[in-house]
Amino acid sequence: MSTLSISPSRQASVTDLLLLGLVAVPVLYYGTLLIAASLYPGYSHVTQYASELGSASARYPGIFNTGTILGGIAGVLGAVGTWRALRSVGSGRLIASLLALAIALHGVGLIFGGLFPMPDDRHGGYGLGLGGLFGPLLGAIALLRAPRTYRWLAWLLFANAAATWTMFAIMMGVGELVTLANVGLFQRGFSLTIMPWLAVLGWVLIRWHGACRGNGAI
Numbered sequence: 001m002s003t004l005s006i007s008p009s010r011q012a013s014v015t016d017l018l019l020l021g022l023v024a025v026p027v028l029y030y031g032t033l034l035i036a037a038s039l040y041p042g043y044s045h046v047t048q049y050a051s052e053l054g055s056a057s058a059r060y061p062g063i064f065n066t067g068t069i070l071g072g073i074a075g076v077l078g079a080v081g082t083w084r085a086l087r088s089v090g091s092g093r094l095i096a097s098l099l100a101l102a103i104a105l106h107g108v109g110l111i112f113g114g115l116f117p118m119p120d121d122r123h124g125g126y127g128l129g130l131g132g133l134f135g136p137l138l139g140a141i142a143l144l145r146a147p148r149t150y151r152w153l154a155w156l157l158f159a160n161a162a163a164t165w166t167m168f169a170i171m172m173g174v175g176e177l178v179t180l181a182n183v184g185l186f187q188r189g190f191s192l193t194i195m196p197w198l199a200v201l202g203w204v205l206i207r208w209h210g211a212c213r214g215n216g217a218i
Contacts, residue, residue, distance in 0.1 A: 012088070012209065016206050021076075021081060022201055035067075040053055044184060047181060049187055051113065051123065072109070073107065079100040081205070083097065086099070086205070137161040139153075139157045140156075
């Protein structure tokens with residue numbers, strides 16, 4: 001009886017493709033945000049939530065909702081790629097699993113947000129997407145053992161983690177800074193702490209993973 005096997009190079013190519021999902025998340029989010037807003041007469045990025053672009057009040061809600069769902073799927077695929085890449089370069093199973101889980105939960109939250117537009121109670125994904133708030137910190141810990149060439153990202157992610165939790169606290173009402181006149185602006189600021197880092201992580205993992213492969217480490 002014969003068994004099927006996948007060559008290391010093929011496995012590496014699959015991992016790199018999955019990691020591109022991390023790059024796609026912010027591209028899809030901000031791309032559909034700008035497109036959907038341009039087709040919503042009178043929409044304000046300063047005073048309105050992003051999710052309003054997918055609500056019944058929007059002229060073409062399907063644009064934002066579809067982009068959000070695709071971004072969520074890309075995030076889940078990127079989470080798988082993250083786990084595979086970290087394990088292939090020798091990272092511990094625990095940190096690789098926790099980081100992948102945080103990214104996957106972020107993706108699941110986006111999928112729920114697109115499938116169930118505001119004001120559906122399921123729009124928040126039962127809070128599952130909040131797991132993504134731990135992503136930058138876990139990513140920083142995972143990158144601490146990276147080669148010096150890529151270790152800068154660990155320190156960037158530590159700063160990102162601090163910004164993420166600060167903005168989350170503000171969005172939850174700490175300091176009473178968020179008002180109806182600026183809620184959209186603060187939400188955009190919060191998004192900058194939870195979206196772009198995924199693309200940077202994906203890019204670095206592709207390079208780190210590729211460097212190890214080139215050195216014959218995997």
